[in-house]
Amino acid sequence: MTRLSTPLTWLRDEGHRTAFTVFVRPALTYTPPKYTAVLASAYSGGRKGNVSAISPELAAYGDEVGTMLTRLAEARKLVKGKNLTVDDFNTTTSMDAWDIERIGNVVRFSVASGYLSEDEGYEWLAVADRMTRERFSSWTQYAASFLVGRALCYDGEMADVALNAGSATRNEKSPWLTFPL
Numbered sequence: 157m158t159r160l161s162t163p164l165t166w167l168r169d170e171g172h173r174t175a176f177t178v179f180v181r182p183a184l185t186y187t188p189p190k191y192t193a194v195l196a197s198a199y200s201g202g203r204k205g206n207v208s209a210i211s212p213e214l215a216a217y218g219d220e221v222g223t224m225l226t227r228l229a230e231a232r233k234l235v236k237g238k239n240l241t242v243d244d245f246n247t248t249t250s251m252d253a254w255d256i257e258r259i260g261n262v263v264r265f266s267v268a269s270g271y272l273s274e275d276e277g278y279e280w281l282a283v284a285d286r287m288t289r290e291r292f293s294s295w296t297q298y299a300a301s302f303l304v305g306r307a308l309c310y311d312g313e314m315a316d317v318a319l320n321a322g323s324a325t326r327n328e329k330s331p332w333l334t335f336p337l
Contacts, residue, residue, distance in 0.1 A: 164262060164280055168287070171255030172309050224308050231307040244300040252291050253298045254305020259284040288337065295332040296325050 259280060267277035292298045324332045 164259060167255045167259045167262070168283055171252075171258070172305060173251050173255050176251055176305075176308050223311075227307040227311070228304070231303050234303075244296055248297070248300045248304050250291065250301055251305030251308060252287070253301035254309060256284050256287050256291075257302055257305075259287075292337055294337055298337070299325055 263272060263277045263280045263284075266272040267274055272280070288298065292301070324330045327333070
């Protein structure tokens with residue numbers, strides 16, 4: 157067993173998706189007016205507002221709720237015209253793809269740096285493949301789920317990620333189109 161078994165097992169069994177499960181569904185179902193109300197309540201003139209009055213589910217995330225909703229709103233805007241629709245984004249029921257991608261990323265870097273053997277790497281990639289096929293029926297669903305996870309877990313520019321996800325779902329040379337789920 158390598159030192160990487162613990163983080164890889166965590167990504168497989170729990171990952172960020174476990175912590176954000178309560179957040180994803182209510183946040184994605186909000187229409188722009190509801191977003192505005194929750195954001196206004198969350199920021200309330202620079203002070204912590206009363207989010208619980210609008211959304212008890214989101215109130216559990218405390219001060220972070222405004223930041224996360226802002227990131228989701230930004231991601232929602234970016235999917236337009238990228239072969240993902242706002243509906244694809246809004247109907248996402250999980251952010252599982254974020255954790256699955258992280259498994260692949262950790263494996264890739266770990267094999268390259270000698271922390272995992274190539275055989276161990278392939279075993280973990282098989283886990284990621286199985287998780288993907290069990291949870292998604294299309295790469296468009298997968299891309300939307302990844303974007304939700306990226307928006308919630310990573311503070312940074314989203315435009316490049318949305319562009320790459322859109323390209324992967326429409327470029328005829330994309331492996332996603334060559335190898336459909």
